[in-house]
Amino acid sequence: MMGTPAQSVVSDDIENLRHHAYRIRRNALLMGEVQGQGYVGQALGIADVLAVAYCRQLNMRADDPEWEGRDRFLLSIGHYAIALYAALIEAGVISADEIDNYGSDDSMLPMSGMAAYTPGMEITGGSLGHGLGIGVGMALGLKRKNSGSRIYNLLSDGELNEGSTWEAVASAAHWKLDNLIAIVDVNDQQADDRSSTVLNYEPVADKWQAFGWETWRVDGNDLTALVEAFDQAVNSTSDKPRVLICDTLMGRGVPFLESRDKTHFIRVDENEWSLALQQLDEVYGISAEEQS
Numbered sequence: 001m002m003g004t005p006a007q008s009v010v011s012d013d014i015e016n017l018r019h020h021a022y023r024i025r026r027n028a029l030l031m032g033e034v035q036g037q038g039y040v041g042q043a044l045g046i047a048d049v050l051a052v053a054y055c056r057q058l059n060m061r062a063d064d065p066e067w068e069g070r071d072r073f074l075l076s077i078g079h080y081a082i083a084l085y086a087a088l089i090e091a092g093v094i095s096a097d098e099i100d101n102y103g104s105d106d107s108m109l110p111m112s113g114m115a116a117y118t119p120g121m122e123i124t125g126g127s128l129g130h131g132l133g134i135g136v137g138m139a140l141g142l143k144r145k146n147s148g149s150r151i152y153n154l155l156s157d158g159e160l161n162e163g164s165t166w167e168a169v170a171s172a173a174h175w176k177l178d179n180l181i182a183i184v185d186v187n188d189q190q191a192d193d194r195s196s197t198v199l200n201y202e203p204v205a206d207k208w209q210a211f212g213w214e215t216w217r218v219d220g221n222d223l224t225a226l227v228e229a230f231d232q233a234v235n236s237t238s239d240k241p242r243v244l245i246c247d248t249l250m251g252r253g254v255p256f257l258e259s260r261d262k263t264h265f266i267r268v269d270e271n272e273w274s275l276a277l278q279q280l281d282e283v284y285g286i287s288a289e290e291q292s
């Protein structure tokens with residue numbers, strides 16, 4: 001029976017993360033409702049990854065987001081800002097009161113991620129293909145300072161179209177950046193079409209591996225698989241940079257959004273935000289009383 005307590009700790013852990021992921025999705029929908037539109041599909045798709053990163057993995061201090069010893073989480077994809085805000089709110093870095101200001105003038109939550117505006121937003125992303133290069137420089141700098149902090153970089157499958165991404169992939173391996181963990185959101189979507197239709201990215205895991213990265217490919221909506229992959233990436237003793245290639249589903253957790261064809265930028269009718277929130281509660285088995 002030796003394994004039983006450990007297993008129940010693990011399942012408690014997953015249950016907690018499931019709740020965090022639910023709240024991240026909910027925060028994102030509430031922000032979408034404020035503006036009536038947004039990159040909500042991405043936030044719903046990446047919420048499980050962010051729950052594991054922000055509610056389990058990152059070494060950080062919610063009340064001191066610039067603490068020198070922190071792990072840095074770089075969001076290359078500025079349009080995913082709504083997803084990161086939702087996670088920063090859940091992690092206690094940003095107050096939930098800010099949700100109502102999402103996207104308005106002078107808000108700390110602008111629609112595209114900008115470092116100067118938002119606590120916990122490490123870089124200004126949005127000109128795609130630069131996050132990993134910045135990550136390489138930061139990881140190298142931290143190593144030279146003998147810091148134990150890690151750099152995480154969340155990038156998208158659309159960013160795999162950028163030559164600058166692959167320059168960064170090559171240099172990270174060259175510099176043996178074992179403190180760098182890339183996370184690729186493979187949702188097979190981008191602005192113009194399916195990513196695989198615009199420019200085939202497969203075999204994506206083989207490519208990163210051939211460049212000298214330790215590589216995991218996981219279902220990015222499976223919390224247990226994510227926890228395992230994050231743990232292995234963090235605990236590996238190799239001198240290679242690490243990448244978690246996460247297959248995700250845009251709109252995950254809200255069935256009427258999951259089944260949409262075009263999910264890059266979502267607009268729904270005014271009354272459909274409450275439908276989205278209601279469907280999310282149904283998917284998670286949360287009753288109206290629990291919510292209030």
Ligand SMILES: Cc1ncc(C[n+]2csc(CCOP(=O)(O)OP(=O)(O)O)c2C)c(N)n1
Pocket residue numbers: 042077079126127128129156157158159187189190191192195263264
């Ligand atoms: C260098 C650069 N080229 C083009 C754009 C315009 N753009 C904004 S989002 C986007 C789609 C990128 O793909 P991905 O991040 O995979 O899209 P998603 O999964 O969010 O639909 C594009 C082309 C940009 N921001 N930067």
Ligand SMILES: [Mg+2]
Pocket residue numbers: 156157158185186187188189190195
């Ligand atoms: Mg994409």
